[in-house]
Amino acid sequence: MSFSIETYNLTRIFKSKQSGRINIVKALDNVNLKVSKGELFGLLGPNGAGKTTLIKILCTLLFPTSGKAYVNGYDILKDTSKIREIINVASGGETPGYGILTVKENLWFFSQLYGIPNRIAKERINKLLEIVDLKDKTNERLNKLSSGMKQKLNIARSLLNDPQILFLDEPTLGLDVISAHQIREYIKFWIKEKENRTVFLTTHYMAEAEELCDRVAIIDEGKIVACDTPENLKKMVSKGSSFEIEIAYINDEKINLLKSLKGIMALSFNHKIDENLTIIKIIVENESIISDVISMILSLKSKVISLKKIEPTLETVFMSLVGKGLEND
Incomplete structure (x- = not known):
């Protein structure tokens, strides 16, 4: 070749x-x-x-x-x-x-x-x-x-x-x-x-x-x-489960607290300041960890607007390999 x-x-x-x-x-x-x-x-x-x-x-x-x-x-x-x-x-x-x-x-x-x-x-x-x-x-x-x-x-x-x-x-x-x-x-x-x-x-x-x-x-x-x-x-990210969570805006310091939760393989986020929202994408070892994530979000004085499981994309591949999203470099 x-x-x-x-x-x-x-x-x-x-x-x-x-x-x-x-x-x-x-x-x-x-x-x-x-x-x-x-x-x-x-x-x-x-x-x-x-x-x-x-x-x-x-x-x-x-x-x-x-x-x-x-x-x-x-x-x-x-x-x-x-x-x-x-x-x-x-x-x-x-x-x-x-x-x-x-x-x-x-x-x-x-x-x-x-x-x-x-x-x-x-x-x-x-x-x-x-x-x-x-x-x-x-x-x-x-x-x-x-x-x-x-x-x-x-x-x-x-x-x-x-x-x-x-x-x-x-x-x-x-x-x-x-x-x-x-x-x-x-x-x-x-x-x-x-x-x-x-x-x-x-x-x-x-x-x-x-x-x-x-x-x-x-x-x-x-x-x-x-x-x-x-x-x-x-196919490389088939081991974990990926989720997208839309929540009321929280600052980067609070998001770093979420990253410390056991069982989170990778996390990325994107703020929508005009809408007072934060979009979080996470890869977790198993789906049961999501309940811990939700509990911490609520303890940080935020609220969950939507939660959905997402199929693997190149973004989740990047997250799993590097531990962060492109926008969070």
Whole structure:
């Protein structure tokens, strides 16, 4: 089997000096991954887990401290030019060009940077504008576009050179539900359109990884803690039972008291301040423990609004492996 991406004990350490002291952060810690050609591969983890650092290394924008990495068989340290010819990258929240230029002018500008012949560039630009549904915005200035439209343009820009491998770093970050759905549809269309195209996607949205990816690696504090298909990952949490509890708002200090209860394998929470609610998701060793959880919630002067058992998801997988939810990092 040939691989689009391979990493072997890939490590990246950042050092900084503050008040005379040297701070050391291990952003990547012996990462070993293999991504097959034609695969839509996801890297799931919280902010600061090392996702962007890994993409920068694979895109030849950052050197590793140690270890090896190959993109389509090319060494990231020795074959940077060859790698850059066959890849592209788009990041969520990134400005896709110059505000005073129109949508079409921005794409034309980047096509020339990529060295694409004029005729081919025109054909690709027209095709990509249709794919990302920006045909009616062709002559609109970039600075007049909404966030969703800018990200659509960013995706179009990343496809201009017809890359073999597309790196997407949080591609739907900050987008509304409709725009995020459209971006995901473009990604699925693009990878199926031509054989052996590969997508390497980073995200902290569980549902996005579950919907899009053939396989998912979970990263936390620079380490890969699991890697498999979404279905196989969900089988890993079959030992415990997962519940979602909606309660009247309690602060983080009180939630930490809940975590101390015996039999709780993992707990994550999300506050809805406007509604004065806290949503708690827990994995327990057995269902009988729920009565203890409810009793403690009531003793903390809160009240239970709803309680339901939930099926395993990538979120519960992450919780079981790391002991917390993505939003509680």
